[in-house]
Amino acid sequence: MLRFIFYLHLLLCVNSAGGSAPYTPTDYILLDCGASSSSWNTQAEDGRKWFTDERSKFAASNSESASFASTASRQDHSVTQVPYMTARVFRDQFTYSFPVSPGLKFLRFYFYPVQYSSFDGTTSFFSVTANNHLLLNNFSASLTLSVEDGQPASLIKEFMVPCFETEKLNVSFSPSPNTWAFVNGIELVSMPKNMYVNHQENSLTLVGYKVPFDIPDATAFETVFRLNVGGKTVGNVDDTGMFRTWLDDSDYIFGGAVGNTPSRGKNVTIKYSEDTPAYIAPAIIYTTSRTMVVDPEINMNFNLTWNFSVDAGFTYLLRLHFCETQLEVTEEGQRVFDIFINNQTAEHSADVIHWSGGNSIPVYRDYALIVPTEAQSKQTLWLALHPSKDVGSKFADAILNGLEIFRLSKSDGSLAVPNPQPEPAPSPTLPSVGRKKKKTSVSPVMVITITVFSALLALCLIICFLIYKRKVKRVKDSAVSVQKSSWGQLPCPSNSTCATSVSLLPSDLCRRFSIIELKEATLNFDDQFIIGSGGFGNVYRGRIDGGSTTVAIKRLDSSSRQGFREFQTELELLSKLRHVNLVSLIGFCDDHGEMILVYEYMHRGTLRDxxxxxxxxxxxxxxxxxxxxxxxxxLQYLHAGVKHPIIHRDIKSTNILLDENWVAKVSDFGLSRLGPLFQSHVTTVVKGSVGYVDPEYYRRQQLTEKSDVYSFGVVLFEVLCARQSMIPGLPKDQVNLARWARICYARGTLENIVDPNLMGDISPLCLQKFGALAESCVRDEGTARPMMNDVVWGLEFALQVQEATQRDMDMDTGGDEATVMSSSQTSSLVSKGAAGGGTTTSTEDDNEELFSVSGGKVSESRSTISSVGRSDGDRIKSESVFSEFKNDNGR
Structure with a gap:
C-alpha cells in the first residue's frame, strides 16, 4: 500500500511538471542485507520498503557458513539506518539469484565501510560478478571513499547489467585472500527498453572518428557521473521511477568561468515527446541549466568547461541533456554552440530548438569516447561548450541541463578498475597550546634566496599564462573561426544531424569542389560519361584542372535521401586514409544540396570486369x-595498419578497382564501420551484398574483421572460378559460390570448377594452396578463419609457388615432369584421385622438400618439381591447411 501511495505521489509530481507518467519498473527488489528476520521489512527515510535477506529466496548459495549478519558499531550523521547499519558478511563466495525479465537492469550496491560487531569493513577487499560481467575486482569501499571530496561515509556503486539471454541475474561476492566481503544493501530496478542502448543504425557518434558506433547487447555499464547541471542534487525519489540520483555539478566546473544558472520563465511546463519520454530524466533536470555570462564578447573568449577523472582503457558513453526554457530563446538559430569532448569536436553548431522543435521540449544527445590506456591509470575527461561563430545566432551563448557519463564493459565483460591510491596525509604538527614559541631569525642569505626564488616563480607563471593564452587562441581559431560549410543544405534524414565539420578536413588531403567545376568536368553530368552506377548513384568520368587530370565522380541520386550517411562515412574515412591499395579520395562537393565524391580514376575498371x-x-x-x-x-591496412581498425563491410569484386598498371585498390567505403577496440564485435544491422555477407554476421548481427575475411574469400573463389557469387538458376548446392566451392574442396574436386581459361596456366600445388586459403576464409565460424595478415602471407606464398613452378618449367626441356599441366593431364589426375587408387609418384615427400619457408619467403630446393599426387591433396585438406594458420588469431 505504501509503495502504491509512493508511486501515486511520483505520478502527480511528474504530471504537474510535464504531463507524462513515470516509468513503473517490472523488476523492483530492495534487500536490506544483514537485517534481522524479525524486521522482515523496514522503511527507509525516503519512504521505500526494504526486505531482509535473512533466509531470503534470493540467496542461492547452499552453505550457511558462507555468510553471517553484522551490525555497524556507529552511525555517521550522513547515513540512514536502512540499509547502512546492517551488513551481510561473506567468508567465501556467496551468490544471490534474482529472477528478472529480459533487458538491462539497474544494479546498485550500498557500502558503509566502518567497524562492525564482528569484522572491520575498512579492511575488506572483494570482487563482485553479475552473470558474466566482472563488476568489481579486489574492491575496497574504504579506499574508494578516501579520495572522495569531503570524505563521505557511505558509497553507492551503480551498474547496468544486461539480462537478454537469461531470466536470472546471479550476483556473486568473492572475498580476496585473507579478508572478507560485505554489502549493506542491494537494489535491482528494471529499465525501459532502449533507454541507453538503441540499435537504430547510426544512433551514436564516436568522438574523434565521426563514424557510427553501436553498443552490443552484451555490454554492461557503470554509472561514473550523473549531474543536474545548474541545480541542486536530485534524490532518487524525485527521479522518474528508476530511483537515480542526480548530483550538483558545481564540483566539476573547471576554473572560475562557472557561467550562469538562469531561472526558467514562470509557468513553464516541460513538454516530453516520443523521442524524449518522461523517464529519460525528471522535469527538474530540464528546468535548471547552466549557461554562459551575459556579455557576448566575454563568452567568445572562454569555454563553459567541466572536467572529470576517469579510468583509462575503456569506452565511455556521455549523454548530454538539453532544454530551452528561457523565454528569450524560442526560435532556431538564436543559441548555437559547439561541443568539445577531450579537446575533440563532438558536435558543430548545436541548436537545441532545432533538435527538439520548440521551447520547453527536452532533448538529449549521446556520444561515445575511447579513453586509451596510457602511463596513468586515471585520465581527465573534458567537456567544453563554446558559442559557434559565423552562424548569425542572436545569443553568443551555450547551455547544458544535465549530464550522464557511463563506463562500458570491455570485450571480456569486465568493468573492474584498480582501487584509487589515496594521497599521503600531511605531516602532523604539534599543537601550539601550552607551548612557548621559539623565536627564529632569518639570515640575509635566506632572504635573498627566497626573493630570487619568488621572482623566478612569478616569471614562470607569467610564461605559462602567455603559453596558455596562445594555445587557447589557437584552439578557438580552429574551433570557431572555420569557414562556414553548406552542410545545412544537404538532404539529411529527418532524425539525423548534418553538423559534420567538412571544413575541418585537411585541405591537402581533401579538396572541396564547386558544383560548377564538376559540371564542367562532366559536361553537366552527360550520360556519355557514366562509367558505373550503384545504390548511391551514377559514377562519371571527368576531367579537372583544365583537363589535365582524369577523375571518377560519384554523384548521389538527387531523388534519394538514403546516401547521406554513406557520403559522410566515406568522406571522413578516405580523407584520412592513404595506402597504395586503397582508392584515393581527391575531394568532394556539397554545393546546392549535392553530395558528390571525387576519386582518382581507375583506368581498368573493376576486377569483375x-x-x-x-x-x-x-x-x-x-x-x-x-x-x-x-x-x-x-584490407590488411584497414584492419591492422590504422589507429583504430576499420571493417569495410562491402568487399566484392566490383569494389576492387584496377589502375592502368593493374594495381588493385579497395573502394566504396560507404558502409564501413569502425571495428571493435574493447569489444569482440560491433552489433549492427546487416548490410552488404548478397552472396558476400558473412553468414555469422547475418545470423547474429555481430560484425567483426572476420566478416571482411569471409567476403574476401568469396572474391578469391570468383577469381579462381570466374563466376558470380550467386546464380539462382543452378541446383541448390551450386547457387552460392562459397558453399559450392567448399563442397568441391571437401570432395577433392576443386579442379572441376576452376575457370577453363586457367587450364595449363595454374600449378596444381599453387591451386591447392590457393584453394585451401580461400576455403579457410569462407568457413561458417569466424574464429576458424584466418586474419588478413595471414591471408596476405598465404597469397604471397601461393604466388611464389607459382613463380617457382614457372621457372622450373622453363628449365625443363623434356616436359615429362612439368608441373604446369595441360587440361587432359589435370583431368587424368582428378579421375585417378577420385577413384582412390591412382597416385603420381615422386622420389621424396614433395610437400616437405619442394620449398623451405622462412619469414614468408619461399626458396626453391630442387631443380625439378614432380607433379602433385593425391596424397598431397589429402594432406593439404587436413585441419591445419598451413602450419601458419594453427593460431587463428595470426602470427
Whole structure:
C-alpha cells in the first residue's frame, strides 16, 4: 500500500511538471542485507520498503557458513539506518539469484565501510560478478571513499547489467585472500527498453572518428557521473521511477568561468515527446541549466568547461541533456554552440530548438569516447561548450541541463578498475597550546634566496599564462573561426544531424569542389560519361584542372535521401586514409544540396570486369594472384595498419578497382564501420551484398574483421572460378559460390570448377594452396578463419609457388615432369584421385622438400618439381591447411 501511495505521489509530481507518467519498473527488489528476520521489512527515510535477506529466496548459495549478519558499531550523521547499519558478511563466495525479465537492469550496491560487531569493513577487499560481467575486482569501499571530496561515509556503486539471454541475474561476492566481503544493501530496478542502448543504425557518434558506433547487447555499464547541471542534487525519489540520483555539478566546473544558472520563465511546463519520454530524466533536470555570462564578447573568449577523472582503457558513453526554457530563446538559430569532448569536436553548431522543435521540449544527445590506456591509470575527461561563430545566432551563448557519463564493459565483460591510491596525509604538527614559541631569525642569505626564488616563480607563471593564452587562441581559431560549410543544405534524414565539420578536413588531403567545376568536368553530368552506377548513384568520368587530370565522380541520386550517411562515412574515412591499395579520395562537393565524391580514376575498371560477362580478355593466373595480393594488403591496412581498425563491410569484386598498371585498390567505403577496440564485435544491422555477407554476421548481427575475411574469400573463389557469387538458376548446392566451392574442396574436386581459361596456366600445388586459403576464409565460424595478415602471407606464398613452378618449367626441356599441366593431364589426375587408387609418384615427400619457408619467403630446393599426387591433396585438406594458420588469431 505504501509503495502504491509512493508511486501515486511520483505520478502527480511528474504530471504537474510535464504531463507524462513515470516509468513503473517490472523488476523492483530492495534487500536490506544483514537485517534481522524479525524486521522482515523496514522503511527507509525516503519512504521505500526494504526486505531482509535473512533466509531470503534470493540467496542461492547452499552453505550457511558462507555468510553471517553484522551490525555497524556507529552511525555517521550522513547515513540512514536502512540499509547502512546492517551488513551481510561473506567468508567465501556467496551468490544471490534474482529472477528478472529480459533487458538491462539497474544494479546498485550500498557500502558503509566502518567497524562492525564482528569484522572491520575498512579492511575488506572483494570482487563482485553479475552473470558474466566482472563488476568489481579486489574492491575496497574504504579506499574508494578516501579520495572522495569531503570524505563521505557511505558509497553507492551503480551498474547496468544486461539480462537478454537469461531470466536470472546471479550476483556473486568473492572475498580476496585473507579478508572478507560485505554489502549493506542491494537494489535491482528494471529499465525501459532502449533507454541507453538503441540499435537504430547510426544512433551514436564516436568522438574523434565521426563514424557510427553501436553498443552490443552484451555490454554492461557503470554509472561514473550523473549531474543536474545548474541545480541542486536530485534524490532518487524525485527521479522518474528508476530511483537515480542526480548530483550538483558545481564540483566539476573547471576554473572560475562557472557561467550562469538562469531561472526558467514562470509557468513553464516541460513538454516530453516520443523521442524524449518522461523517464529519460525528471522535469527538474530540464528546468535548471547552466549557461554562459551575459556579455557576448566575454563568452567568445572562454569555454563553459567541466572536467572529470576517469579510468583509462575503456569506452565511455556521455549523454548530454538539453532544454530551452528561457523565454528569450524560442526560435532556431538564436543559441548555437559547439561541443568539445577531450579537446575533440563532438558536435558543430548545436541548436537545441532545432533538435527538439520548440521551447520547453527536452532533448538529449549521446556520444561515445575511447579513453586509451596510457602511463596513468586515471585520465581527465573534458567537456567544453563554446558559442559557434559565423552562424548569425542572436545569443553568443551555450547551455547544458544535465549530464550522464557511463563506463562500458570491455570485450571480456569486465568493468573492474584498480582501487584509487589515496594521497599521503600531511605531516602532523604539534599543537601550539601550552607551548612557548621559539623565536627564529632569518639570515640575509635566506632572504635573498627566497626573493630570487619568488621572482623566478612569478616569471614562470607569467610564461605559462602567455603559453596558455596562445594555445587557447589557437584552439578557438580552429574551433570557431572555420569557414562556414553548406552542410545545412544537404538532404539529411529527418532524425539525423548534418553538423559534420567538412571544413575541418585537411585541405591537402581533401579538396572541396564547386558544383560548377564538376559540371564542367562532366559536361553537366552527360550520360556519355557514366562509367558505373550503384545504390548511391551514377559514377562519371571527368576531367579537372583544365583537363589535365582524369577523375571518377560519384554523384548521389538527387531523388534519394538514403546516401547521406554513406557520403559522410566515406568522406571522413578516405580523407584520412592513404595506402597504395586503397582508392584515393581527391575531394568532394556539397554545393546546392549535392553530395558528390571525387576519386582518382581507375583506368581498368573493376576486377569483375575482367572475370566474367565481359569482352575483356581473360586474365592470366599470375596477374590474378597479384591483384588478390594487392586487395588483401588494402584490407590488411584497414584492419591492422590504422589507429583504430576499420571493417569495410562491402568487399566484392566490383569494389576492387584496377589502375592502368593493374594495381588493385579497395573502394566504396560507404558502409564501413569502425571495428571493435574493447569489444569482440560491433552489433549492427546487416548490410552488404548478397552472396558476400558473412553468414555469422547475418545470423547474429555481430560484425567483426572476420566478416571482411569471409567476403574476401568469396572474391578469391570468383577469381579462381570466374563466376558470380550467386546464380539462382543452378541446383541448390551450386547457387552460392562459397558453399559450392567448399563442397568441391571437401570432395577433392576443386579442379572441376576452376575457370577453363586457367587450364595449363595454374600449378596444381599453387591451386591447392590457393584453394585451401580461400576455403579457410569462407568457413561458417569466424574464429576458424584466418586474419588478413595471414591471408596476405598465404597469397604471397601461393604466388611464389607459382613463380617457382614457372621457372622450373622453363628449365625443363623434356616436359615429362612439368608441373604446369595441360587440361587432359589435370583431368587424368582428378579421375585417378577420385577413384582412390591412382597416385603420381615422386622420389621424396614433395610437400616437405619442394620449398623451405622462412619469414614468408619461399626458396626453391630442387631443380625439378614432380607433379602433385593425391596424397598431397589429402594432406593439404587436413585441419591445419598451413602450419601458419594453427593460431587463428595470426602470427
Amino acid at each position: 575482367h572475370l566474367y560477362k565481359t569482352k575483356n580478355p581473360p586474365l592470366p593466373w599470375k596477374r590474378r594472384l597479384e591483384i588478390c595480393i594487392g586487395a588483401a594488403r588494402g
